[in-house]
Amino acid sequence: MAPVDVTSPRSGAQGGAGIVGSGVGEGPGPDVMAASSLDDTKVITSDGEDVGKISEIMLDVRSGRVAYAVLSSGGFLGIGDTLHAIPWNALTLDTDEKCFRVDIAAERIKDDPGFDKDHWPAMADTTWGSSLHEYYNRKPYWSTADYISRKGGDL
Template identity: 75%
Template sequence: MTTLDPKTQAQTGSTGANIVGSGVGDGPGPDVMAAATLDDTKVISPDGAHVGKISDIMLDVRSGRIAYAVLAEGGFLGMGSQLHAIPWSALTLDTDEKCFFVDITAEQIRNEPGFDKDHWPSMADAQWGTTVHQYYNRDPYWSATRDVSRSDVTDI
């Protein structure tokens, strides 16, 4: 298993997932990929535990940004899985291992309340989103987007 260098881990203010590894395969990727390509990608915690798989990629349609990856944890054949919204910036894609790394432990993920497939939270609710981002020690993606947009405009 690849161990991540702390310098390659996503920064608190980052708006996107980090990418590590040597892989650039044929066709698109890893910088631009179809969201469906990432479905069922395993997620590994820093303690080496396989904590689940990506079941959905959630887009903020208005900003055009990826908001969250939904992690399916536990269950059998999709039944009884606990779902967790992980801020996109809290993930690192490893192209060599073909997995995502998240920087909180498996126990912290299990302890995060999560939701089930029939009772999704209102992901557009800023209070809910802020709580999720704080749990993963990340700035909310919408505030980082605003900061990036302002700096892009001043650099032009």
Template identity: 70%
Template sequence: MGSINPQGDTQRGADIVGGGMGEGPGPDIMAAATLDGNKVMSSDGEHVGKISDIMLDVRNGRIAYAVLSEGGFLGMGSTLHAIPWSALTLDTEEKCFVVDIAAQRLKEDPGFDKDHWPMMADAKWGESTYRYYNQQPYWSATREAVESDPAFRPSEH
């Protein structure tokens, strides 16, 4: 369901549903800080937590993950989950994100705690996380698009 941008990249980010095009930022271009604290609903309608962080892939200029804080008082003792950005839909009417996974499946994801983050740059960890949320990793989609381009000529070294 992704759209093609001028660079020919077909990998999508988060979808947006609902009305509301105003002046200034939002909903297509927003400051990451304004999304912190947004509630997250599961695909089956359960409130599963809030966005606590937005993680950037600095080298590729992409949003890699939204970090969902599952519970706890003021974020203390809560379980965190790295959710692929493409698994989220921003609902502008309800002012929340919807994650494309049932609540029970999200709860079965062991996640991590705020003092023990996973090595997010590790490709194996990233691929298994994206697979858990039924998403294709954005880095492999970009690589496949480049490698299938007839103008792409790998070096012979």
């Protein structure tokens, strides 16, 4: 696969994560990747701080879309971690630095109370999901006409 010359973030038509960098790597990436290959990828904020690592990528099974990524921060060896849901479309995969970038200051992520491994949020709760997307200044992935029409709803 030839390197991809990317001068600005590109994202999928369905509101996916953006991609920046040369695109050189192992396997078929960066446009199609195994979710497990993104586990433990560090997340860098707009102010350059490493705020943790991706621990899970959550799928909306009914729509077949990635709902959000789970950022694990703090703690030690997985104990006492705080988990944060980050909308998938709020992330940009940086293939050169091998990290995700998020366009939000570290303090905003630290101020978010997050959740723990025993109390996961439900993206199916559109109130919670909408407030999450609003926090990251992103449009919810389910608000597109394609998704709504397949669900039988109206715009």
